[in-house]
Amino acid sequence: MDLSERQLQILQAIITDYVENAEPVGSRSIAKKYDLGVSPATIRNEMSDLEEMGYLTHPHTSAGRVPSDKAYRLYVNTLMKKKNLSAMDKRLISDRLSASRDEFDRTIRHAAELLSEITHLASFAMTPATNEETIDFIRLLPVDERTLILMIVGDSGNVTNTTLRLKVPYTQEDLDILSKNMTVQHKGRTLDDVLKSEIIEDVGTDIEALSALRGTVMPSFIRTLEDMLNVNLYMAGMTNIFNLPEYSSIDRARDFMELFTQRDWFTRKMLERANGMVVTIGDENDSMKDCSLITATYHVDGKLVGKIGVIGPTRMKYDEVTSLMEYLTNNLSEAFRLTDGGEDS
Amino acid sequence: MDLSERQLQILQAIITDYVENAEPVGSRSIAKKYDLGVSPATIRNEMSDLEEMGYLTHPHTSAGRVPSDKAYRLYVNTLMKKKNLSAMDKRLISDRLSASRDEFDRTIRHAAELLSEITHLASFAMTPATNEETIDFIRLLPVDERTLILMIVGDSGNVTNTTLRLKVPYTQEDLDILSKNMTVQHKGRTLDDVLKSEIIEDVGTDIEALSALRGTVMPSFIRTLEDMLNVNLYMAGMTNIFNLPEYSSIDRARDFMELFTQRDWFTRKMLERANGMVVTIGDENDSMKDCSLITATYHVDGKLVGKIGVIGPTRMKYDEVTSLMEYLTNNLSEAFRLTDGGEDS
DNA sequence: ATTAGCACTCTTGCCAAGTGAGTGCTAACA
DNA sequence: TGTTAGCACTCACTTGGCAAGAGTGCTAAT
Numbered sequence A, B: 001m002d003l004s005e006r007q008l009q010i011l012q013a014i015i016t017d018y019v020e021n022a023e024p025v026g027s028r029s030i031a032k033k034y035d036l037g038v039s040p041a042t043i044r045n046e047m048s049d050l051e052e053m054g055y056l057t058h059p060h061t062s063a064g065r066v067p068s069d070k071a072y073r074l075y076v077n078t079l080m081k082k083k084n085l086s087a088m089d090k091r092l093i094s095d096r097l098s099a100s101r102d103e104f105d106r107t108i109r110h111a112a113e114l115l116s117e118i119t120h121l122a123s124f125a126m127t128p129a130t131n132e133e134t135i136d137f138i139r140l141l142p143v144d145e146r147t148l149i150l151m152i153v154g155d156s157g158n159v160t161n162t163t164l165r166l167k168v169p170y171t172q173e174d175l176d177i178l179s180k181n182m183t184v185q186h187k188g189r190t191l192d193d194v195l196k197s198e199i200i201e202d203v204g205t206d207i208e209a210l211s212a213l214r215g216t217v218m219p220s221f222i223r224t225l226e227d228m229l230n231v232n233l234y235m236a237g238m239t240n241i242f243n244l245p246e247y248s249s250i251d252r253a254r255d256f257m258e259l260f261t262q263r264d265w266f267t268r269k270m271l272e273r274a275n276g277m278v279v280t281i282g283d284e285n286d287s288m289k290d291c292s293l294i295t296a297t298y299h300v301d302g303k304l305v306g307k308i309g310v311i312g313p314t315r316m317k318y319d320e321v322t323s324l325m326e327y328l329t330n331n332l333s334e335a336f337r338l339t340d341g342g343e344d345s
Numbered sequence C: 001a002t003t004a005g006c007a008c009t010c011t012t013g014c015c016a017a018g019t020g021a022g023t024g025c026t027a028a029c030a
Numbered sequence D: 001t002g003t004t005a006g007c008a009c010t011c012a013c014t015t016g017g018c019a020a021g022a023g024t025g026c027t028a029a030t
Helices: A005-021 A027-033 A040-052 A069-079 A087-099 A104-119 A172-186 A191-197 A208-229 A238-243 A250-261 A263-272 A318-335 B005-021 B027-033 B040-052 B069-079 B087-099 B104-119 B172-186 B191-197 B208-229 B238-243 B250-261 B263-272 B318-335
Strands: A122-129 A135-144 A147-154 A159-165 A233-236 A278-281 A291-300 A304-313 B122-129 B135-144 B147-154 B159-165 B233-236 B278-281 B291-300 B304-313
Touching: A005 A027, A005 A040, A005 A069, A027 A040, A069 A278, A069 A318, A087 A104, A087 A318, A104 A122, A104 A233, A104 A304, A104 A318, A122 A238, A122 A263, A135 A172, A135 B135, A135 B147, A147 A208, A147 B135, A147 B147, A147 B159, A159 A208, A159 B147, A159 B159, A172 A208, A191 A208, A233 A263, A238 A250, A238 B250, A250 A263, A250 B238, A250 B250, A263 A304, A291 A318, A304 A318, B005 B027, B005 B040, B005 B069, B027 B040, B069 B278, B069 B318, B087 B104, B087 B318, B104 B122, B104 B233, B104 B304, B104 B318, B122 B238, B122 B263, B135 B172, B147 B208, B159 B208, B172 B208, B191 B208, B233 B263, B238 B250, B250 B263, B263 B304, B291 B318, B304 B318
Parallel strands: none
Antiparallel strands: A122 A233, A122 A304, A135 A147, A147 A159, A278 A291, A291 A304, B122 B233, B122 B304, B135 B147, B147 B159, B278 B291, B291 B304
């Protein structure tokens, strides 16, 4: 039960028009604007068929038609063509990214900002997940006789640290032994791996003082590892959605904003999504059922994978947004190859 | 030209009523709810006088009166009485804060969340400004032959680090010399102080290789210092304001939300405010002219000072909010005294 | 000085009529 | 058989008018 060529044309015209104007589109205006060589009456008949097949809906009897989620899905899968970015946008992107090339987190933040500036939608960018990261070394550094710093360094240069204040003074010697022990024990293992296994193990050969020190350091070690696994989330353009007619009601706007105040939940959701370009439309999202969400991934050093995304109403310019995101992720991956002498944190 | 006792009573009643119901309050309802022993007509006359003096305004001829910024100011300065917190709120606070006692940043975040949960307004909390922090030591740690970690440690155990990737390999020896040099040069100075003076100085006695290394490290050193000065900002309950009638129009709501998307700007603004409990009402704020803003400060180890704040419409329960914030900052300062054996980052 | 009474003002909610965009159907047409 | 013109019909939206209600401001009486 495929769609005829003419039906596809009409559907495409309706989508284009509706995405532009956010108003139900009628047969007459289609006939006028896009010359398909047929009269409004014919278009009406086709529209009626398209509605029956679930591609269009009808807010009320005497209104025009609105594309359904199914229509957008069809559009994204088969109708949509890749768009070329304007020279202006390209320059904007390269200017902005190169301005912060050597500061990793700032670059990521700029990427999110670029996305929302160009699309006028809400967007986000996340630093790479460090599931793959392995431990390079662990060090305990003295500050004063009761304060010390626990520092974990990953193989890609990722560092996380915690300051510890002990109840009992420690000796420099204990510190050295413990940090060597820990490094030997964990070097080369992924963070996940260590987190899963660590809590039980306690090397029995330690002397008493060392064991006490170890007892204090361990809980912090685990928490610091967890910290290290956390990705940073940057959001931008949240207030853009206030300009869209679909969020002109306060309730809708509130629901939308509330999604983003739950940062932990949101981060988890986004991490769960598959890599590459992923588009989910309306009902395909288990929450935010009247939004569409597009995510794409960039690479750091070919290994770590970070995500960027755009969130808006189902009525969005899928072609432009996906093309932009593809361009942007390519640029990011390019910037984050480690062959040149840049630096990052 | 002071206000009479009765005028104060009436003003207080109007404020109380308006804060509660968000609707212009008329003479009759005042006379009924608060028995001041006078008739509505008398109250009308007094209201008229109060309006002339600028304490009340009139949306239109036949509407009730609304308190002006000047009225709230009078209320906050002289009329307002301290409120006792409910036992429930006290328990909520102590439960929540003690749950994360040993993780500094999490505690701060919880403080912001508590504020917005109890007041139903938007709120924020910032980690302490580190203007006063002095440098304890600087260390350069090797990762691999071209990667190293620059680490700056402050006297209160604050740590910041950056990973550097060099174009040319370095030697362990150079690293040690440079980190010793830097430590000697900067130990005991405040971050601000170093930042202001640093860029010019270049100790001339270095050997060539060391000088090259130094040249690479220095820009990152400055940027890392700047990082260290940055405070973390946690916001909570932003979407609460959607429930308030003053933000029932989309435009108002948008303006409000936009304030908080400019995090850097907002942080700077808040840092500029005086320490202690500060209340600014409506026009007293140079931006957000129809909001009121209350900030208060807490102490860490008696030295560093962090801020918490609540933002809402000028119509807010100043007495309850300020009492809550006082209680909360006391609790925070208490939790962050360093005499016990806790840990923080 | 206070109060009761009354005219006046302004908002809000409601209803009815008119308008316009758009559909769905039928009958004519190529 | 597919296409089109014509027409009746539906529904949302706007406008104007009307009544109700809340509240003020003024005046005259207490």
